[in-house]
Amino acid sequence: MKKTALILAGLLGCNMVMSQQIKPYGALPSKAQVAWNDMEYYMFIHFGPNTFTNKEWGHGDEDPKVFNPTHLDARQWARTAKLAGMKGIVLTAKHHDGFCLWPSKYSTHTVRESAWKDGKGDVLAELSAACKEYGLKFGVYLSPWDRNHPEYGKPGYNQVFANTLNEVLSNYGPVFEQWFDGANGGNLKQPYDWNLFHKVVYKNQPNAVIFSDVGPGCRWVGNESGIAGTTNWSTLNVHGFAPGAAGPPTKSLNEGNEDGEQWIPAECDVSIRPGWFYSPDTNDKVKSVSNLLDIYYGSVGRNGNLILNVPIDRDGLIHPNDSTRLMELRHVLDASFKNNLAKKAVVTATNTRKNDAAVKVSHLTDGTNTTYWATPDNVTSAEITLSYKTPVKFNRVVLQEYIALGQRVKSFTVSILENGKMKEIARETTIGHKRILRLPDYTTTLVRINILDAKASPVISEVQLYNAPGVLATPEISRNKEGVVMISCASSDPEVHFTTDGTEPTMQSSKFANAFTLPQGGVIKAKAFLDNGKTASETVTAYFDVAPAKWQVIQSDAAIKGYEAAKAIDGNTATAYITDRKDAAAKYPHELQIDLGESLSLKGFTYTPAIGEGIGGVVYGYAFYTSNDGKSWGNPVAEGQFANIKNNPVTQTVSFKATNARYIRFVAVAPAEEKENWVSVAELGVITK
Incomplete structure (x- = not known):
């Protein structure tokens, strides 16, 4: 009887422990997605004919022989990424121009037809081998848009693209990420068979994370500035949406959806230069360390992954200006997160879950996100306190959730002990995989993390404290x-x-x-x-270039009050000319005519769109005219489209054959956003030098 009682007691105790195990909450990540989130920071590489033609989007009609990097060294790319602290590389194996960086048997627009290595080269093979050598993960970007392939826009194209995908994904080893965008432009529209494409990916690379506006592995963050929302859920509603123009609203992409249907975390893409492909014109426009730090804290520090584009130059190398900046960034990040002050603290927590051997307060500061602390079921608030015998100085707080069980925390605060009283120094929303708070310098003996609300019992893997060195801002x-x-x-x-x-x-x-x-x-x-x-x-x-001191607007469309046409030529990109979207007559084309006040030798023009939440009106199609009398305009001296301006609204520079003129006429022919009937111009300039 005594033995039976002991057995029963043991079974009951075991059941009590089992009953305390944490139940997953909401949409959950796969093992591949958890591993992807742990990568945090990796390199994007744009490389192809555009590198040599100075274009962002090629038209597919370029001579493939223009692609001829004379010193291509994929090992240099991988070595640079490794030294920069990156965990992988994603390469544009095929961009919108259709040019393949491998000798595809499904295209005649490839490295096989190029001058590089007499057509016997294979960039994917070289980079895949280099990534393996340097311990980096390898990923590929293949655009379904193909401005060269004769089948594009026809029923058979989807199978051609599926075959192309299969060719890449079956020949170059493990692929950690398959990058898709939904670009579908030009005069031909192709209804993409995403189900077919995804089947090809998973058949060849079952652990690959698929990127697009709706995942299913990870999502676009909604901008090409590399910045996630201050609130950022890793879950997203995808029903009724598709990659590209049919994607979710920008706000959903940037912030996710609380209780979203699927686990699709944010990937933050941005280029180290103004454009995505290399241009010699941007050698001195590499982003500063302070700018890159803002991006890092706005991506990795806001529950996203950072994919930083570093374009390959015409020699086939990462340019010294880019690699130098990457090393400078690595140096600052290493110094910032070198000494975790939380490890020196006495750590306590309220509402700690009982009877679960996996839950320990000590796990909060053990330096790994594979262990955790948690509250009991249905307890959605708690306090975590770091106490010190002597004061510590800090300016960074790092928090992590154990995301394998779902994203839970909705809001939290950080407080310190100051002059005998608790002082709140930060109030934020989501945590997710990682949240980094960038704070002023504080000195204290007590830091408290107060979890105010959560979707379910909070499960926290890490609490860290650092004192990051200051960085001198660029002028x-x-x-x-x-x-x-x-x-x-x-x-x-x-x-x-x-x-x-x-x-x-x-x-x-x-x-x-x-x-x-x-x-x-x-x-x-x-x-x-x-x-x-x-x-x-x-x-x-x-x-x-020449200052617009003498310039005057002589013709423009009706503008919103405070955003008159003169704001387009005031030398200040913080102001803007915005046409009245409520005007019944407001529709494309829009135009702006300017008297330069003197005759100038013009070699081109610049257009800077106004950016900011709710502004819109970005111009995509344009025509630019010149005149000596303001009446006779003739044919445009330049016309075309600002490639990728919708997603990357930076200053556009257009060159044309030199001509003398006193008057200019900028015509907005088509909007970047089809539904917007208005135009915004932060600044319009001319090129004379």
Whole structure:
């Protein structure tokens, strides 16, 4: 009887423990998605004929022999990615122009027809081998849009693309991510068979994470700035949506959907340069370390993964300016997250789940996200406290949920003990895979994380504290309508030195103290210094053409009050001309005519769209005219489309054959967003140099 009682007691105890095991909540990630989230940061590579033609979107009619990188070295790409702290590389194996970076038997627009290696090369084979050598994961981008293939737009094309996919995914080893976008442009429209495409992916690469606006592996974050929402759920509603124009609303892409139908976390894509493909014109426009840090904290720090594009140059290498910046970023990130101060704390927590051996307070600071702490079922709030015997200084807080059991936390605060009282220093929403709070410097003996609300019992894997070093901000150079130049710097009390002859600024260069004029334009380089030059920022370069001091608008469409046409030529990209969307007559085409006040030798123009939530009106199709009398315009000196401007609304530069003129006419022929009947112009400029 005594033995039977002991057995029964043991069974009951076992059942009690079992009953305390944590139940998963909501849509859940696959093992492949958990591993993908743990990668956090990896490289995107855009490379192809566009590299040599200076285009963002090729038309598919380029001579394949233009592709001829004379020193291509995929090992250099992989080595650079590894040294930068990246975990993988995704390559544009086929972009919209249809050019294949491998000798595909389903296309005649490939490296086989190029001048590179006499047509015997294979970029995918070289990069796959290099990734394996350097311990990186390998991924591929294949655009279903093909502006070269004769079958595109016909019923048989989907099978052609499926065959192309199969060719890539069965020949180059493991693929961690298959990158799709929904681009479907030009005069031909192709209804894509996504089910067929996905079947091909999973047949060959069952663990691949598929990227698109609706996943199913990971989703586009809704912009090409690399920034996720401050609230960011890894779940998304996908019913009724498809990749491309039929994708979910931008807000849903950026923030996810609370209790969304499927686990589809955000991937944040951005280029280290203004464009995606290499251009020699952008060698001095590589993003600064401070800018890249903003992107890192806005992506990895907001429950997303960061895929940073680093284009390959015409030699077939990562340009030194790009690789140098990547190493500088790695240095700052390593220094920022080197010493986890939470490991020195005494950690306590309220409402800790009992009778579950997997749940321990000590797991919060053990440095791994595979262990966790949790509250009991139906308890959706708790406090986690880090206590110190002596004060600690910190400015970063890192939190992680154990996402294998679902994303749960809806809101939390961070507080510190200051002058004997608790002071709230941050109030945020979601956590997910990782949340990094970038805070001012605080010194305290007690830090408290207060989970205010959750979808189910919070399951937290990590709480970390760091004191990141400060980074000297890069100067900002601006010029107004009259040609007056200002240089500012967000860091405290730096010395800013500049040059106007194209040379690198040093402490011996002119020190900026007062605004100066540069009405005819030129190049300005500026650099910030501290401690008599011991600390320096990156160099920032600004190119200016003739100032619009004499310019006047002579014809424009009705504008919203406060956004008149004159704002398009005031030298300030923070202001904008926006046509009245409520005007019954408002429809495309729109046009803007300007008197330059003098005859100039024009070699091109620039268009900067207005950006900001709810602004819209970005121009896609354009025509540009010149005139000497403002009446006779003749044929356009330039016309076409601003490729990818909808997703990447940066300044567009268009060159044309030099012509003398006093008047210009910018015609907006088609919108980037089909439903928008208005136009926005932050700045319109001309190129004379």
